[in-house]
Amino acid sequence: MSSTWPLWEVFVRTRRGLSHGHVGSLHAPDAEMALRNARDLYTRRQEGVSIWVVASEDITASSPDERDSFFDPAADKVYRHPTFYDVPEDVEYL
Amino acid sequence: MTGLHTAYLLGLGDDALIYAQRLGEWLTHAPQIEEDMALGNVGLDLLGQARALLTRAGEVEGADPPRDEDALAMLRDEREFRNVQLVEQPRGDFAHEMARLLWFSTYQAELYARLVDSADETLAGVARKAVKEVDYHRDHATQWVLRLGDGTEESHARMQAALEAVQPYVAELGEDHDAARWAADQGIGVLxxxxxxxxxxxxxxxxxxxxxxxxxxxxxxxxxxxEGLHSEALGYLLAEMQHIARSHPGATW
Incomplete structure (x- = not known):
């Protein structure tokens, strides 16, 4: 039976968080039950106030083989970080 | 009339305690580990309710020496338990459990929704917390009954058979008894x-x-x-549940 239930990825937004973060995966027969299983498995200790579930098969992921071409070219582009501005002294909370 | 007040609280507490024990049996036996967790969670909610209710029953009883939640849960014999027979029945298959959970959680949902106004402040407090828990239990059972009933030919037949098997134990939930009549009169309980x-x-x-x-x-x-009259199943359940507490009186960790 276990082989017939699809896998779901679970995303939880914490009480103070602004976005949902991936917390793990689980098996469930459909999306509604996945949501409930997620509640039981991943919010047992009040970890969150909102849950998303996504069928794992619906996720398109980058491949480890593509890591070099995907990510390495960004390594030498320091000018993309906002570190070249002079911040006036009386600007707070920046 | 502390006797009737105590008896009423014991009825509520024992329903929760005994069903918690039965639901705990599902761990490692449910169709999926996710369902182990779900039924375990439901059981733990019920155990929490049982602890508060039995503690309150011990206070109201005022025995000398007083009986706390542990004494009431672990040191009473079969005839002193006041739960309905529905919750003590042996674990059937998964459909049986969903049939039982649907009836029991629906009953508890209606019951606790009224007990939030109980004249017994402690009982009202337990009910306020339990309402949300029970709402989830009911939803869980509902989701599964919908899926199994409206699923395959096999799941439909087994869900239907489970409902038939549970049916003789449903009526007892709605039967009035002396303690409930008294409690309802006092504004403490629900008829x-x-x-x-x-x-x-x-x-x-x-x-x-x-x-x-x-x-x-x-x-x-x-x-x-x-009134303390039970089916054969309760004795075995209590033997398992109480054996550690009785073998090692007062043990802690």
């Missing part, structure tokens, strides 16, 4: 017979949506749990 209509309507609604048939009224139905 079980007033719950029959809303509970039955709610469950039958789920069955209809699940394409299941309401079972015929059973020729025999369980009775007597509130």
């Amino acid at each position: 079980p017979s007033t719950l029959v209509e809303p509970v039955t309507t709610a469950v039958h609604d789920v069955l209809a949506r699940a394409t299941l048939t309401v079972p015929d009224a059973p020729r025999w139905h369980a009775r007597g749990g509130r």
Whole structure:
């Protein structure tokens, strides 16, 4: 039976968080039950106030083989970080 | 009338305690580990309710020496338990558990919704917390009854058979008894017979949506749990549940 239930990825937004973060995966027969299983498995200790579930098969992921071409070219582009501005002294909370 | 007050609280507490024990048996036996967790969670909610209710029962009883939650849970014998026979029945298959959980959680939902106004402040507090828990139990059972009933030919047949098997144990939930009559008079409790209509309507609604048939009224139905009369199953359950506490009195960790 276990082989017939699809896998779901679970995303939880914490009480103070602004976005949902991936917390793990689980098996469930459909999306509604996945949501409930997620509640039981991943919010047992009040970890969150909102849950998303996504069928794992619906996720398109980058491949480890593509890591070099995907990510390495960004390594030498320091000018993309906002570190070249002079911040006036009386600007707070920046 | 502390005797009737105590008896009423014991009825509520024992329902929760004994069903928690049965639900705990599902760990490692459910169809999926996710369902192990779900049923374990439901059981733990019920155990929490049982602890508060038995503690309160011990306070009201005022025995000398006083009996706390542990004494009441672990050191009473079968005839002193006041749970309905529905919750003590041995674990059947998964469909049986969903049939039992649907009836029991619907009953508890209606019951606690009224107990939030109890004249017994502690009981009202337990009810306020439990309402949300029970709402989830009911949803869980509903989701599964819908899926199994309106699923495959096999799941439909087994869900229907489970409903038939559970049916003789349903009526006892709605039967009035001395402690409940007294508690209802005092504004402390709820008269079980007033719950029959809303509970039955709610469950039958789920069955209809699940394409299941309401079972015929059973020729025999369980009775007597509130007076301490139980089926064979409770003795075995208590032997397992109480054996550590009785073998090592006062043990802690």
